[in-house]
Amino acid sequence: MRTGRVLSAAVIQVPIKRVLMLFCAPLLALGMSACASTSSSNAYKGENHAVAQTIINLQTEATAGEAKKICKNLLSSAVTARLNSAPGGCTHALKSQLAQVDTPELTVQEVQPHGATNASAQVKSTYAGKSKLSTLMLVKENGAWKISKLG
Numbered sequence: 001m002r003t004g005r006v007l008s009a010a011v012i013q014v015p016i017k018r019v020l021m022l023f024c025a026p027l028l029a030l031g032m033s034a035c036a037s038t039s040s041s042n043a044y045k046g047e048n049h050a051v052a053q054t055i056i057n058l059q060t061e062a063t064a065g066e067a068k069k070i071c072k073n074l075l076s077s078a079v080t081a082r083l084n085s086a087p088g089g090c091t092h093a094l095k096s097q098l099a100q101v102d103t104p105e106l107t108v109q110e111v112q113p114h115g116a117t118n119a120s121a122q123v124k125s126t127y128a129g130k131s132k133l134s135t136l137m138l139v140k141e142n143g144a145w146k147i148s149k150l151g
Contacts, residue, residue, distance in 0.1 A: 047145075048111040051119045051138055054145040055108050067094035076139050076146040109133070119145065 044052045054074060061069045071080050071090035083090035110122040117140040125132050139148040 051111045051145050052108045065098050067091045076148040
């Protein structure tokens with residue numbers, strides 16, 4: 001897995017496989033931690049609890065190798081559509097990434113609502129003694145919080 005890469009909002013022609021790698025690898029690196037550490041959503045109430053629970057569910061499903069469930073239940077429709085445009089679709093793209101990601105520790109540090117249908121979560125991942133803070137963006141679709149981007 002490459003580290004240190006940042007997705008940009010600039011319009012650049014990039015092959016779909018590279019886009020998948022840039023999106024999926026960091027997202028799944030955050031999610032692959034249930035074996036190493038258990039994060040709890042109990043510290044949060046209401047919608048913040050639901051947001052934190054989505055991240056914990058990502059962690060659980062990624063550890064179990066449940067790419068299909070991640071695509072169907074945890075990723076936003078926009079992310080799923082983008083991944084489905086690749087050969088093999090969302091499930092295939094995630095399965096490939098799940099097989100390549102090592103297991104860091106994961107902790108939801110903070111949840112911030114942004115109106116009724118958007119939220120962000122500050123997530124700390126630790127691997128080999130090194131910590132990194134990342135922000136996951138979530139959107140509420142059909143009553144459920146879904147991960148919409150890492151950034």
